Amino acid sequence: MRASDLPPLPEGFEYRLNLKHHVTPRLLRNQPIHRWFWFPHSFSPQLIDEILCAFPVAAGGRIFDPFLGAGTTVLRALELGYAATGSDLSPLSLFVSQVKLANYDGVMLRECLETILNHYHPSYGNSKVPERIRKAFTPSELAHLNGLRQQIDTAPQPALDFFRLALLRVQQGISRACPDGGWFRWVPREDQSQLIKHLFAQQANMQIADAKSVRFPPFQILLSDVRQLENLQGICDLVITSPPYPNRHDYSRIFHIELLSLGISEREVTELRRTSIRSHVEAEAPPLNADGYVIPSRLAKILDLPANADQRVVPLIKGYFEDLYLTLRSISRYLKPGGICAFVVGNVRHAGVMVPVDEILADVGQQAGYRFITAWVARLRGNSAQQMGRFGRELSRETVVFLQKVKTTTSRLKQRLPLSSHLALEKNNLSTSGDQTNAL
Incomplete structure (x- = not known):
């Protein structure tokens, strides 16, 4: 232009x-x-x-x-x-940021990754998986994700969270719950369980290459x-x-799968949605006193929306x-x-x-x-x-x-x-x- x-x-x-x-x-x-x-x-x-x-x-x-x-x-x-x-x-923001900002030992990360890849095997029959996650992945994909997660959980910190983030990124790439504006939509996908190990190794190696020389x-x-x-x-x-x-746009919905994968319960996700800043219609007013605030005249004019507008x-x-x-x-x-x-x-x-x-x-x-x-x-x-x-x-x-x-x-x-x-x-x-x- x-x-x-x-x-x-x-x-x-x-x-x-x-x-x-x-x-x-x-x-x-x-x-x-x-x-x-x-x-x-x-x-x-x-x-x-x-x-x-x-x-x-x-x-x-x-x-x-x-x-x-x-x-x-x-x-x-x-x-x-x-x-x-x-x-x-x-909690997703805190988790991602803490992983990015931690100091790592590159040799230890590579040893942990080798152990994870060599010892993991698909794990079926986890009854504790939330229903929404069951819908996002096929049973075979879940088995591979669960197997990797079980091996990751044996790693010491900060490697444990480092590889949990890598697995989150893999999940995003294969999930049937895809962000779409302020929501997400369910998309059909072929089973990708046989790619999960390769995708995880690729993501983890990229992160290791970035992290090995950084000290914050x-x-x-x-x-x-x-x-x-x-x-x-x-x-x-x-x-x-x-x-x-x-x-x-409601980020608790867009990243619902990631929050659940971090162990955040459905009740806690709903509470996050309710208490977040009022940028979406399900957020509620905080118990705070906005003393001194008056609706600016520029805003007051905007609030006179057409009668057919969404009342929320x-x-x-x-x-x-x-x-x-x-x-x-x-x-x-x-x-x-x-x-x-x-x-x-x-x-x-x-x-x-x-x-x-x-x-x-x-x-x-x-x-x-x-x-x-x-x-x-x-x-x-x-x-x-x-x-x-x-x-x-x-x-x-x-x-x-x-x-x-x-x-x-x-x-x-x-x-x-x-x-x-x-x-x-x-x-x-x-x-x-x-x-x-x-x-x-």
């Missing part, structure tokens, strides 16, 4: 379409360690490099990702020599709800994260931005004054109405004690097939929104200002007060 054909942007936004692959997992697939496991909406480590060029952090500084995902931010921060912290509500300094990752963070160590200089988009969408959208407010307020306790939050967000469309998540996030940030710095529009993408079929195609932005923590008195003043007035105020402040960041 030519520059002259690009849609106009709100004040303070700029096109950075050279980053279009940086806000997707595309570049992760060939990146050592990062490639072991990723999520559909993961961003790439190259985006972190771009953010650090624009907002440098001093040597020894701390970078935090409150929506840890597959650990991209924490892993890249450690690779660059920074301290790093992450949190997530999903200490880090902290927590199983925690970012809306009420506790026990986070230290003060952070920079937050780089991507909350779930309010597009009704309005509570979803309202709850989503209240949760972002709670998130930003919670993060603020661990972010130094003047510290930057970089949020990767995607605009979404419901009932034909575009929800400008990036602009509303800037409004919400002001209420939570931040000032809007800028926003990079990294990608223009289509809408869901359902939305385009019913309402036509309308490009939606995928954006990195930058917010800076400010003093309480300043944030209270800005709560009463629209974004355009806020930008004018910041320009005036910067022209009269010198280095705003150092002054905070």
Whole structure:
């Protein structure tokens, strides 16, 4: 698309379409360690490099990702020599990230792999396998997976979890439960049991090749709800994260098989679904007080959806931005004054109405004690097939929104200002007060 054909942007936004692959997992697939496991909406480590060029952090500084995902931010921060912290509500995220960040003995890993491959045999008749997993794999495939799992369970840590992750990746490749947007669909497949040993060896050897020369300094990752963070160590200089988009995608469903494979019960998966951030219709409001939050006028206009819209969408959208407010307020306790939050967000469309998540996030940030710095529009993408079929195609932005923590008195003043007035105020402040960041 030519520059002259690009849609106009709100004040303070700029096109950075050279980053279009940086806000997707595309570049992760060939990146050592990062490639072991990723999520559909993961961003790439190259985006972190771009953010650090624009907002440098001093040597020894701390970078935090409150929506840890597959650990991209924490892993890249450690690779660059920074301290790093992450949190997530999903046990799958914690498991994947811990495996990626552990220090390994390459010789020991190869010995363990040889033992696993030489001693495993198909194991039939496991009555404890959840019904959903039985549907995802043939009996013969399950026998081979169970046999490998039994041998993996005899390995010492951290090798045990290292090979459990490799087996998860193999399962993803042969499962009949395939992610499809915000859900998954059952797909027919021929039995692939005879390939499982080869696929597992291939995945494990790739991971060993990546891990053998890596040594990471200490880090902290927590199983925690970012809306009420506790026990986070230290003060952070920079937050780089991507909350779930309010597009009704439910990761507890998309990764249901993986969660069950880690020993998470159906009841615990349902609880995760219920307590996750309100980006999908089954999430519920947390028992938290959102004092100081008022629905931004920009959001209030969006909530007037057509009468034929799904009645669950309005509570979803309202709850989503209240949760972002709670998130930003919670993060603020661990972010130094003047510290930057970089949020990767995607605009979404419901009932034909575009929800400008990036602009509303800037409004919400002001209420939570931040000032809007800028926003990079990294990608223009289509809408869901359902939305385009019913309402036509309308490009939606995928954006990195930058917010800076400010003093309480300043944030209270800005709560009463629209974004355009806020930008004018910041320009005036910067022209009269010198280095705003150092002054905070």
